[in-house]
Structure formats: C-alpha cells, structure tokens
Amino acid sequence: xxxxxxxxxxxxxxxxxxxxxxxxxxxxxxxxxxxxxxxxxxxxxxxxxxxxxxxxxxxxxxxxxxxxxxxxxxxxxxxxxxxxxxxxxxxxxxxxxxxxxxxxxxxxxxxxxxxxxxxxxxxxxxxxxxxxxxxxxxxxxxxxxxxxxxxxxxxxxxxxxxxxxxxxxxxxxxxxxxxxxxxxxxxxxxxxxxxxxxxxxxxxxxxxxxxxxxxxxxxxxxxxxxxxxxxxxxxxxxxxxxxxxxxxxxxxxxxxxxxxxxxxxxx
Amino acid sequence: xxxxxxxxxxxxxxxxxxxxxxxxxxxxxxxxxxxxxxxxxxxxxxxxxxxxxxxxxxxxxxxxxxxxxxxxxxxxxxxxxxxxxxxxxxxxxxxxxxxxxxxxxxxxxxxxxxxxxxxxxxxxxxxxxxxxxxxxxxxxxxxxxxxxxxxxxxxxxxxxxxxxxxxxxxxxxxxxxxxxxxxxxxxxxxxxxxxxxxxxxxxxxxxxxxxxxxxxxxxxxxxxxxxxxxxxxxxxxxxxxxxxxxxxxxxxxxxxxxxxxxxxxxxxxxxxxxxxxxxxxxxxxxxxxxx
Numbered sequence: 042x043x044x045x046x047x048x049x050x051x052x053x054x055x056x057x058x059x060x061x062x063x064x065x066x067x068x069x070x071x072x073x074x075x076x077x078x079x080x081x082x083x084x085x086x087x088x089x090x091x092x093x094x095x096x097x098x099x100x101x102x103x104x105x106x107x108x109x110x111x112x113x114x115x116x117x118x119x120x121x122x123x124x125x126x127x128x129x130x131x132x133x134x135x136x137x138x139x140x141x142x143x144x145x146x147x148x149x150x151x152x153x154x155x156x157x158x159x160x161x162x163x164x165x166x167x168x169x170x171x172x173x174x175x176x177x178x179x180x181x182x183x184x185x186x187x188x189x190x191x192x193x194x195x196x197x198x199x200x201x202x203x204x205x206x207x208x209x210x211x212x213x214x215x216x217x218x219x220x221x222x223x224x225x226x227x228x229x230x231x232x233x234x235x236x237x238x239x240x241x242x243x244x245x246x247x248x249x250x251x252x253x254x255x256x257x258x259x260x261x262x263x264x265x266x267x268x269x270x271x272x273x274x275x276x277x278x279x280x281x282x283x284x285x286x287x288x289x290x291x292x293x294x295x296x297x298x299x300x301x302x303x304x305x306x307x308x
Numbered sequence: 309x310x311x312x313x314x315x316x317x318x319x320x321x322x323x324x325x326x327x328x329x330x331x332x333x334x335x336x337x338x339x340x341x342x343x344x345x346x347x348x349x350x351x352x353x354x355x356x357x358x359x360x361x362x363x364x365x366x367x368x369x370x371x372x373x374x375x376x377x378x379x380x381x382x383x384x385x386x387x388x389x390x391x392x393x394x395x396x397x398x399x400x401x402x403x404x405x406x407x408x409x410x411x412x413x414x415x416x417x418x419x420x421x422x423x424x425x426x427x428x429x430x431x432x433x434x435x436x437x438x439x440x441x442x443x444x445x446x447x448x449x450x451x452x453x454x455x456x457x458x459x460x461x462x463x464x465x466x467x468x469x470x471x472x473x474x475x476x477x478x479x480x481x482x483x484x485x486x487x488x489x490x491x492x493x494x495x496x497x498x499x500x501x502x503x504x505x506x507x508x509x510x511x512x513x514x515x516x517x518x519x520x521x522x523x524x525x526x527x528x529x530x531x532x533x534x535x536x537x538x539x540x541x542x543x544x545x546x547x548x549x550x551x552x553x554x555x556x557x558x559x560x561x562x563x564x565x566x567x568x569x570x571x572x573x574x575x576x577x578x579x580x581x582x583x584x585x586x587x588x589x590x591x592x593x594x595x596x597x598x599x
Contacts, residue, residue: 099484099485099599100485101484110598124484124485124487125487125488126486129408129412133409151433156396160434161399162399163396165393166392166396167388168380168387169360169380169405170405170407170433171379171380171408172409173407174407174410174431174433175407175410175428178428178429178432179428205433211433213444214454215452215453216431217428
C-alpha cells in the first residue's frame with residue numbers, strides 16, 4: 042500500500058532502493074556515506090535486515106539508527122565501539138558493506154574520488170583516494186549517484202582508479218580478486234548491478250517515468266537490460282514513516298536539485 | 309624532568325626539507341597552534357604526512373609544502389579543502405597518495421622499525437601506477453598471494469594535540485576516537501605534543517589512565533596551548549568552529565584572501581589568535597558536531 046504518489050519524493054524512493062542493497066546481508070557493518078545512503082542503511086536495519094551493525098557516524102556502535110541532524114529529545118545509546126582503527130580492522134576482515142558516492146565510475150566498476158583530469162595538474166582535485174582501494178578489494182560495496190550522467194559514468198577508465206573493479210588487465214597473477222564484491226548502483230534514474238556477462242553493468246529497474254534509452258544516453262558506456270526490467274518500487278507507508286522519523290529535518294530534500302517527486306512525467 | 313617548551317621552541321626544532329607528520333584526521337584534533345607557529349617560521353620544503361584537514365591547506369597556501377603524503381584532505385563540513393585544491397590543481401607540490409589503510413600501515417611499519425608491511429590495499433588501482441617506487445611481494449608460503457609491500461613512512465618530526473599532559477610527557481587523549489596519533493608518535497624521531505591542560509605530573513585513576521595511548525618516552529616536548537586545536541574539533545573539549553572554517557574557506561577565492569586571513573589570524577602570536585577568535589568564551593560555545 043502506498044500513499045498518494047504526489048507526496049513521495051525521488052530522494053525517498055532512492056532511500057528505499059539504497060536500503061535494498063543491504064537486504065539479507067546479516068551481521069556486517071553497514072556504512073552508508075551521505076544522507077541518502079545513510080538513511081538507506083538505517084531503513085534496512087529498521088525493516089528487513091535488523092542484524093546489520095551501524096555506527097553513530099563517529100566511533101560508537103548503535104542498535105537504534107541515529108536520526109540525521111539536531112537530535113532534539115533523542116539521546117543515543119551505544120552497544121559497542123568502532124573507532125577508525127577498528128573500522129580498518131573490519132574492512133580488512135571483509136565484514137562490511139559500504140555505499141559511497143564516487144565522482145567517476147567506469148564500466149568495470151572502478152571508482153574515482155581523487156582527481157579529474159591530468160594527474161599532475163588536475164582539472165579538479167577532489168578528496169584523495171581515501172579508503173577506496175582497501176574497501177573495494179576487501180568487502181562489499183554499493184554506489185550512489187545523485188546526478189546520473191556521462192561525467193560520472195565515464196566512457197573509458199576513470200581518471201584515477203581509486204576503487205578496484207572487474208577489469209582483468211589490472212589484475213596480475215597472484216592477486217586475490219575474489220573478495221571484490223560490487224553490488225548495486227542507485228542513481229536518480231535507475232538501479233543497476235554488475236550481473237551481466239563478464240560483470241557488465243545492467244539496469245535492474247527504472248525509476249517511474251524514466252526510459253532505458255534515457256539512462257543509456259546519460260551513461261558513457263553500453264548498458265544491458267536486466268532479466269525483468271522493472272519500475273523501481275515506491276516507498277510504502279511504513280517505509281515513509283521510518284524515513285520521516287530518521288530524517289526529522291528533511292535533509293533528504295536537499296540531495297537532489299529541486300527535490301523532484303518520485304513520479305516524473307515520462308521523458 | 310621537564311619537557312615543557314614554548315611553541316616557538318618546538319617549531320625551532322623543525323628544519324627545512326624535513327618530513328613532518330601531523331596527527332588528527334580531517335577537521336579533528338589538529339595541532340593547529342603548532343601549525344600556526346610553523347606558518348610564522350621560515351621553514352620550507354617540507355614533506356607533510358597527514359590524514360589531511362585545514363592544516364594541510366594552510367601549509368600549502370603558505371608555500372611550505374614540497375611534497376604531500378596523504379590519503380585525503382577534507383574539512384568534512386566543507387568537503388573540499390580550498391587551499392589544498394588550489395595548490396594540487398596548480399601542481400604546486402609532489403604527490404604521494406595512499407589508501408587510508410596503506411597510510412596507517414606505513415606509519416606502523418616505521419614505528420616497528422620494519423622496512424614494509426604487506427597489504428592488499430592499493431592492488432589493481434592507480435595508487436601503484438602513481439607511486440612507481442611501490443613494489444609488490446609474493447607470500448613465501450604455499451598460497452603465493454601477491455601483496456603491496458607498503459614501505460615505512462618515517463617521520464623526522466610529529467606534531468600532535470591532546471586534551472591533557474604533564475611535564476614528563478605523559479598525555480591523555482579523551483576523544484571518543486583516539487585516531488592514529490599514537491602511530492605518528494611511534495613513527496617519528498621527535499614528537500612535539502601541544503595540550504589543552506598541562507600539569508606537573510598526571511595522577512590518574514585506572515579509568516582515566518586508559519586514555520593514555522602512547523608512552524612518554526616518545527614525547528620530545530610538551531607545549532601548553534589551550535584552544536590549540538581550534539578551528540578543528542577537539543572531542544570532548546570543543547567542537548569545530550564552522551564560522552571560522554567558512555572564513556578560511558573564503559580566503560581561497562577572495563582577492564588577496566590568504567594574505568588577509570594570514571594577517572588577521574596568523575601573523576600575531578597565539579595569544580593574539582585566541583583573543584581574535586573570542587577566547588575561552590568562544591571555545592565553550594563550540595558544540596560538538598552532530599552527524
């Protein structure tokens with residue numbers, strides 16, 4: 042049962058799509074970086090996958106996901122400890138599923154958060170490789186893209202490969218590739234995965250009012266269609282209630298330009 | 309024993325061309341009073357090693373960085389560090405960019421007096437391509453797995469900031485996350501620690517003593533610097549100063565911006581800085597950031 046779709050925003054639909062990425066993961070650290078991925082991880086824990094571990098986005102584990110922004114009467118209680126040092130130990134042991142928003146993604150799932158353009162004198166210096174090399178080679182990762190376009194989904198390789206992917210030529214004999222586990226890509230147009238032949242990217246579902254051709258045109262490399270190309274599910278009343286409780290200041294409304302509704306006019 | 313120094317005495321031990329490690333993480337627990345003293349000095353050509361925050365941007369803006377060893381530079385609330393970006397995009401310094409975990413491994417290796425530690429982090433990425441000196445190594449055991457041999461990151465000097473210390477060099481880090489400051493202390497030939505509160509000798513309960521993360525024999529000098537992490541976040545004493553960080557951020561785009569910031573905040577001494585930002589009253593108003 043869903044509410045009047047007029048009221049549901051695209052950001053809320055994306056929160057639910059992000060939450061699906063963690064479904065059935067069991068006892069792993071769920072790290073959703075940014076407003077929508079964090080809400081997705083929290084929604085997953087509060088609905089279908091309560092076994093997930095989460096932090097307060099600082100150094101403490103919580104069993105009750107913490108609402109975003111100023112907390113009012115909400116006082117967090119903690120179930121354990123997870124300093125950055127411990128997060129690294131968790132990463133290397135593989136018991137984590139993170140969702141981050143890289144600046145560039147290529148057809149092999151390689152990601153870039155360091156710099157765009159010539160490495161010596163980049164057109165745009167971003168953050169740095171951060172933890173992407175270690176995360177991507179040790180545990181499950183999903184990707185979040187609030188602005189699906191060819192500048193993010195690049196035609197060739199990303200300018201600086203920070204996170205590893207499935208490009209065979211990058212893997213020499215003896216390197217363990219089997220921990221690499223790229224799951225879902227949630228964008229403002231669709232949900233994709235790496236389930237095609239040779240881990241090719243395929244579209245699993247299109248957000249309401251979006252066509253496959255529109256997604257392909259916004260992507261720098263060829264896409265496949267999933268086996269049963271669906272429309273991305275709208276949030277249910279229960280999911281919306283959880284999202285509103287987790288985000289009392291409606292920070293999710295700031296993620297997408299103009300905070301568009303989930304139900305868009307067909308292109 | 310008395311290791312107390314002034315900030316100027318500590319910074320006088322840093323020479324041009326040295327490799328300098330700076331503790332903290334992004335906009336957290338940065339030894340900013342020591343960094344400000346370094347900005348006032350004529351030291352240059354530094355190799356700076358940091359989980360970078362505004363201190364890296366300031367050192368870049370002041371032209372003191374010959375080479376930067378880092379995994380990121382960010383102020384979190386303002387994700388893109390403006391002066392770092394400007395210098396990086398201008399090719400103003402040499403770049404040695406590592407995964408956050410490789411970086412930790414490099415410090416650990418140095419602290420353990422190892423030449424390297426093996427890790428998977430960095431394999432199949434451009435971190436190897438952009439650091440041609442990095443080598444891989446195969447396991448000598450039956451598995452034969454190939455790893456990155458992350459070389460030790462040895463530091464000439466480390467700068468850290470703590471909540472409490474004594475004149476012997478005992479330190480307490482009361483933050484929720486001790487970060488990796490202890491590894492900087494272990495990796496360094498000399499380590500200078502600034503502190504919010506300074507005593508002759510700490511006399512602690514067992515519970516409080518657990519906030520001590522590295523031994524005093526690693527500490528070369530202690531500098532009393534209340535407010536010394538401002539404008540970064542010093543858990544649990546004060547939050548980051550977002551207004552100040554915005555003012556600093558604007559200094560990268562305004563005409564004559566850095567010179568203006570420098571003139572307003574850096575060129576006086578630390579007492580003038582603390583007075584300029586509003587002193588202890590201001591620090592008391594800086595709430596912990598809410599995530």
